[in-house]
């Protein structure tokens with residue numbers, strides 16, 4: 001026998017299910033009247049510093065079908081690489097957004113500011129990125145990935161550097177489409193499967 | 200909890216205490232579970248920080264699902280219950296002032312959602328979602344009705360046990376968790392393929408809320424207690440630059 005550890009065990013995840021919108025984006029489910037507005041409807045407000053960008057994409061299942069029921073959340077730094085709650089953060093950037101795949105087309109849109117580079121604890125810099133969390137029916141534990149940008153220098157990013165199969169890095173990079181538009185598709189399974197993170 | 204604690208790295212997630220992502224008993228997972236391994240790395244500031252919501256966004260009826268849909272005009276149909284508990288992290292610290300959101304079916308097992316076509320009727324007095332912030336000790340509570348069990352398309356005749364969906368933020372994006380609470384004594388728990396995606400029996404038991412008569416109100420409502428544990432943070436006395444980083 002040994003001494004007993006006093007740490008607790010994390011509560012097990014369960015799927016968000018097909019009706020996740022009721023709790024997270026009530027307007028999407030048809031419950032618009034419940035709150036004054038959906039939480040996290042936009043990660044920025046008027047006057048946010050930096051370049052406003054729009055990222056569109058779809059979440060594809062293993063058959064290549066664009067899921068109509070995926071719900072996504074994003075978390076990011078402001079244009080200077082500072083997170084809300086840290087000193088000197090841009091007050092017009094909450095950094096958090098909730099958005100859903102369209103019920104008809106399966107396409108999602110995230111309108112935000114491009115984040116700045118973010119320092120690691122040891123001072124090394126991470127390339128600009130947005131953390132993404134995906135939940136849906138059939139996803140038992142929410143899936144995490146990151147959006148990087150094709151028009152940034154990602155060469156020394158400490159996370160992307162750890163991807164052994166170099167072609168897979170591309171699955172975490174949003175493609176600049178000219179102007180302020182980017183494309184970022186997420187593939188849950190199979191060909192071109194997105195790199196999902198456990199961090 | 201100090202601000203210093205909130206800057207520490209997260210304890211790596213123990214995937215063995217979570218459901219299997221791919222489980223043929225729950226058919227939809229077969230096309231939605233990644234087939235390649237996750238990339239496991241130490242958390243960075245991106246995962247260690249997260250959105251914080253203030254009391255300003257929470258309305259007075261937001262944690263009362265019996266009344267919030269009708270703005271207090273008329274109560275929802277169903278067995279009245281209080282659901283309460285604490286949000287803690289793995290180190291046992293309470294998680295203060297964090298957002299807890301719930302959603303659920305009505306007493307007949309029907310969701311108020313454009314996509315739910317089950318023929319159990321909607322309750323005109325029930326919306327089915329609520330939210331609240333934990334207090335400084337991590338306590339939260341909701342007043343609601345006990346949701347009904349409902350059938351769902353999976354195997355030939357699968358039914359969901361009575362359950363409430365929970366979404367919890369914690370104080371770091373890496374702590375983000377969505378789970379479901381079940382009710383003590385429900386015989387459908389052991390028949391549910393979604394519950395069965397969790398292979399650790401003890402972890403299933405942690406999702407089953409016991410009846411808590413100490414919080415039930417005579418002649419008004421029963422109570423169930425549901426504590427939630429989020430990832431904790433790791434003390435960092437000896438920091439080395441990891442190999443290859």
Ligand SMILES: [Fe+2]
Pocket residue numbers: 017019304359362364
């Ligand atoms: Fe459900």
